[in-house]
Amino acid sequence: MKQQQYNTLKDQITPKIPILINCLKAFVVGGLICSIGQAISFLYMIFFDFTEKTVGNPTVATMVFLAMLLTGFGQYRKLGQFAGAGSAVPVTGFGNAVISAAIEHRSEGLVLGVGGNMFKLAGSVILFGVVSAFFVALIKLILVSVGVASW
Amino acid sequence: MRTIGFSFLLAFVVGGIICVIGQLIMNIGKLTPGHTLSILVVAGAILDGLNLYEPLINLAGAGATVPITSFGNSLTHGALAEAEKHGWIGVLTGMFEVTSSGISAAIIFGFIAALIFKPKGKVD
Numbered sequence: 001m002k003q004q005q006y007n008t009l010k011d012q013i014t015p016k017i018p019i020l021i022n023c024l025k026a027f028v029v030g031g032l033i034c035s036i037g038q039a040i041s042f043l044y045m046i047f048f049d050f051t052e053k054t055v056g057n058p059t060v061a062t063m064v065f066l067a068m069l070l071t072g073f074g075q076y077r078k079l080g081q082f083a084g085a086g087s088a089v090p091v092t093g094f095g096n097a098v099i100s101a102a103i104e105h106r107s108e109g110l111v112l113g114v115g116g117n118m119f120k121l122a123g124s125v126i127l128f129g130v131v132s133a134f135f136v137a138l139i140k141l142i143l144v145s146v147g148v149a150s151w
Numbered sequence: 152m153r154t155i156g157f158s159f160l161l162a163f164v165v166g167g168i169i170c171v172i173g174q175l176i177m178n179i180g181k182l183t184p185g186h187t188l189s190i191l192v193v194a195g196a197i198l199d200g201l202n203l204y205e206p207l208i209n210l211a212g213a214g215a216t217v218p219i220t221s222f223g224n225s226l227t228h229g230a231l232a233e234a235e236k237h238g239w240i241g242v243l244t245g246m247f248e249v250t251s252s253g254i255s256a257a258i259i260f261g262f263i264a265a266l267i268f269k270p271k272g273k274v275d
Contacts, residue, residue, distance in 0.1 A: 019178045026174035027167035030218070034166025035159050037213030042155070056208070056216035056225070057249075061256035063217060068260040072268035085173035088184045089191060090166070090217045095257050102261035103268050114265045118258070124185050125219065126254065129192040130246060133226035136200035137242045141234045 022084050029079070029086030037063055037090070060091050067095035072103065097121040158212055165207065165214035188219050195223030199231070225250035 001009075041059045044050045050058060070076040076096045079087045087093055101120045105113035119126065143149040169191070176187045198204040204224040207215040215221060226246055233245025247254070 017178050019175070022178055023171045023174050026170040030170025030173075031163035031167030031214075034162045034211075034214045034217045037166075037217035038159050038162035041213050041216075052209070052212070056213075056221065057252040059213055059216060060221075061252045064253065064256040064260055068264045072264050085177055085184070085187065086167075086170045088188065089170045089173040089219055091219055091222070091253055092217075093184075094188070094219055094222070094253065095260065098257040099261045099264045102265040104270050106265045106270070110265070114262065118261050121185060122257070125188045125192050125222065128189040129196060129223045129226050132193040132196040132223060133230050133246060134242060136196050136227050137230035137234050137245075140200050140231060141239065141242060 025083050026086035026089075029083035030089055031086075033063075033087070033090040033092060036066075063090070063092050064095035067092040068099050071096045071099045076100070094122055094125060097125075161211045162214035162217075165211035166218055167214075169214075169218040169220060191218070191220045192223040195220030196227045197223075199224040199227040204228075222250060222253055225253075 037059050040062050041055045044055050044058050045052070048058075067076060070079070070092075076087065076092070077100075080093075080096070087096075098118055098121075101122070102114050102118045105117040107113065108117075140149065173187050173191055176182055176190060177184065180187075182190075195204060198207075198220070204215070204221070205228075208221070208224075226249075229245040229248035229250060230242050231245070233241030233248060235241070237244070
């Protein structure tokens with residue numbers, strides 16, 4: 001079979017991805033997760049002295065805690081199968097990636113298993129976040145020193 | 152002053168839209184979730200460099216702080232704040248100033264989860 005024939009055959013056989021439905025699911029689930037985050041933000045603003053500027057940090061930490069419970073009881077994977085990016089893009093998805101890797105590799109020991117594999121999936125997010133933040137800050141610092149931009 | 156219901160609506164819509172962008176990157180670009188999240192983090196960092204992410208947080212609250220884009224945003228934010236005060240070295244030292252909560256929470260809860268939960272295996 002030639003390469004081209006193979007490709008056409010592959011396109012015929014591979015099921016079409018229902019992009020519209022996937023996007024709708026991602027929108028609803030992602031929106032709901034953010035609404036839960038909003039509710040947690042309000043709780044922190046009412047019962048603790050956080051402001052709208054500072055409330056992001058405790059909210060994120062609480063969301064990761066909820067992700068731990070859902071991941072530990074095996075529910076987050078089911079949510080992920082249904083919602084796709086809707087459950088992966090919120091910070092709970094980041095938490096799930098770290099926590100599920102930690103649980104998965106527990107049998108290999110705390111140091112080499114949990115410690116070594118915890119960031120197996122989520123490490124790339126940290127790497128590219130830090131590297132891009134470094135370059136963005138560097139470029140902005142240069143632009144400000146030259147006098148082109150302001151803080 | 153915005154009503155509480157309206158801020159929930161904004162958080163829902165903005166958070167949902169960011170997730171749809173992620174879904175489109177995954178489906179149309181045919182990339183893994185790992186690639187998608189990395190792209191979104193970089194996008195968040197760049198948006199903060201252009202001073203565009205802060206207005207989004209003011210508008211949508213948790214709709215902008217809960218998606219992973221806010222991770223890139225707060226990394227850049229810390230680096231910029233320190234760079235403003237201390238110059239070059241601040242770019243390095245300020246990086247984790249703002250964003251520590253997400254990573255430390257993930258590490259701590261991941262460790263606790265590894266101690267108390269058993270692997271669940273395949274769902275199906």
